[in-house]
Amino acid sequence: MQQTPRAERLHIVLYGRCNSGKSTLINSWTGQDIALVSDTPGTTTDPVVKAIELPHLGACVIIDTAGYDDGSGLGEQRVSRSLRSMEQAHIALLLVAAPLVARGEDLGLERAWLQELKGRKIATLVVLSQTDRVEQPEVLLAELSTRLGLSDMQALALSAHTREGISQLKDALPRMLPEDFGSQTITRGLAERGDVVVLVMPQDQSAPKGRLILPQVQTTRELLDKGCTIVSCTPDTLAHSLASLAVPPRLIITDSQAFPSVYPLKPEGSLLTSFSVLFAAYKGDIDLFVEGARAIERLTDQSRVLIAEACTHAPASEDIGRAKIPALLRKRYGQSMTIDVVSGMDYPEDLGQYDLIIHCGACMFNRAHVLRRIARASNQQVPITNYGICLAYLTGILDKISY
Numbered sequence: 433m434q435q436t437p438r439a440e441r442l443h444i445v446l447y448g449r450c451n452s453g454k455s456t457l458i459n460s461w462t463g464q465d466i467a468l469v470s471d472t473p474g475t476t477t478d479p480v481v482k483a484i485e486l487p488h489l490g491a492c493v494i495i496d497t498a499g500y501d502d503g504s505g506l507g508e509q510r511v512s513r514s515l516r517s518m519e520q521a522h523i524a525l526l527l528v529a530a531p532l533v534a535r536g537e538d539l540g541l542e543r544a545w546l547q548e549l550k551g552r553k554i555a556t557l558v559v560l561s562q563t564d565r566v567e568q569p570e571v572l573l574a575e576l577s578t579r580l581g582l583s584d585m586q587a588l589a590l591s592a593h594t595r596e597g598i599s600q601l602k603d604a605l606p607r608m609l610p611e612d613f614g615s616q617t618i619t620r621g622l623a624e625r626g627d628v629v630v631l632v633m634p635q636d637q638s639a640p641k642g643r644l645i646l647p648q649v650q651t652t653r654e655l656l657d658k659g660c661t662i663v664s665c666t667p668d669t670l671a672h673s674l675a676s677l678a679v680p681p682r683l684i685i686t687d688s689q690a691f692p693s694v695y696p697l698k699p700e701g702s703l704l705t706s707f708s709v710l711f712a713a714y715k716g717d718i719d720l721f722v723e724g725a726r727a728i729e730r731l732t733d734q735s736r737v738l739i740a741e742a743c744t745h746a747p748a749s750e751d752i753g754r755a756k757i758p759a760l761l762r763k764r765y766g767q768s769m770t771i772d773v774v775s776g777m778d779y780p781e782d783l784g785q786y787d788l789i790i791h792c793g794a795c796m797f798n799r800a801h802v803l804r805r806i807a808r809a810s811n812q813q814v815p816i817t818n819y820g821i822c823l824a825y826l827t828g829i830l831d832k833i834s835y
């Protein structure tokens with residue numbers, strides 16, 4: 433893996449009307465030709481997503497969106513895609529072209545989008561753009577701040593053409609980083625320096641060819657950083673691996689599908705957990721997921737369950753979300769229960785019809801994104817859990833593992 437995984441990157445999203453200068457600003461600020469620019473409104477259609485390394489911010493993803501006043505035939509779809517890109521945002525820049533403020537135009541759209549951002553607790557900076565096109569931009573900035581009810585820290589003025597104000601933007605962004613950004617660890621207190629950790633990673637037909645999957649790679653990297661000794665094996669070689677160790681490992685981390693075969697082999701003094709359980713805590717809210725798994729008990733043959741996958745990959749035959757979990761649920765509650773599957777960014781606004789949501793491990797999503805999905809479920813009083821916790825519950829080992 434050459435690059436920082438996308439889910440670990442700081443996500444910065446730009447919003448504004450068509451022609452407010454979003455794409456031009458990205459190019460001017462990063463010094464790269466990332467986004468297409470033209471004076472035709474509606475140049476940017478689908479969100480443009482670019483992974484980039486920036487001084488003082490590190491590994492970022494910058495997302496350029498379609499103008500939120502896009503009135504073209506496809507405008508509505510574009511706007512809804514722009515809105516959906518908020519789910520993954522850590523920081524937002526909302527551009528308002530200076531000539532628009534100078535003309536005294538209504539700022540209702542800006543207020544509405546600021547409200548959307550505030551609702552998702554996204555740190556937002558309002559940018560008065562294209563200041564080279566107006567007289568006295570500082571007066572307009574003060575006027576804009578008053579009209580939108582912003583403090584000094586929440587707005588700045590710049591011109592992407594003359595680059596005046598770009599350095600203030602670069603200074604402002606690091607101050608907007610969410611407090612807990614990047615502070616989360618995968619294995620937390622379960623493994624410390626000097627511990628031996630066994631990783632059980634099945635390489636069956638559902639595993640990608642010639643590589644390990646992201647949670648396995650990230651966990652390995654973190655354990656190496658911590659100074660742990662790592663023993664890697666597949667479920668069928670676990671007994672041999674354990675026998676070859678002088679002392680029992682401190683921790684065994686297994687793929688959740690291999691739980692049933694790994695648990696009987698666990699030495700008494702070792703802790704056992706799974707990659708998906710670790711990532712449930714790393715990416716989401718483990719206590720809520722455990723509570724959600726216990727809601728399985730309250731399901732009936734009339735229940736409606738939503739399975740949400742982050743990836744849009746073609747389902748493999750042994751697919752855990754589309755085959756394994758539904759089969760286990762149906763075996764327990766009968767064939768008539770309804771199980772809907774959504775993938776990628778398709779996560780319904782209205783979750784009220786569901787009795788339970790089971791989310792994948794979300795290795796492709798950032799933590800902010802998963803937490804927003806959890807919040808949406810909680811706000812609608814729908815229990816939510818994830819694949820690993822759900823499987824651990826259904827196979828009766830949730831109480832036997834560490835998290």
Ligand SMILES: Nc1nc2c(ncn2[C@@H]2O[C@H](COP(=O)(O)OP(=O)(O)OP(=O)(O)O)[C@@H](O)[C@H]2O)c(=O)[nH]1
Pocket residue numbers: 448449450451452453454455456457468469470471472473474475476477497498499561562563564565590591592593594
């Ligand atoms: N004078 C001046 N023109 C600018 C500036 N920034 C952008 N423009 C011009 O404004 C027009 C629109 O710029 P874009 O960057 O494509 O705007 P956008 O917000 O991405 O527009 P959409 O993709 O249509 O939503 C282009 O002709 C740019 O050259 C600026 O700082 N000063």
Ligand SMILES: [Mg+2]
Pocket residue numbers: 454455456467468469475476496497
């Ligand atoms: Mg654009």
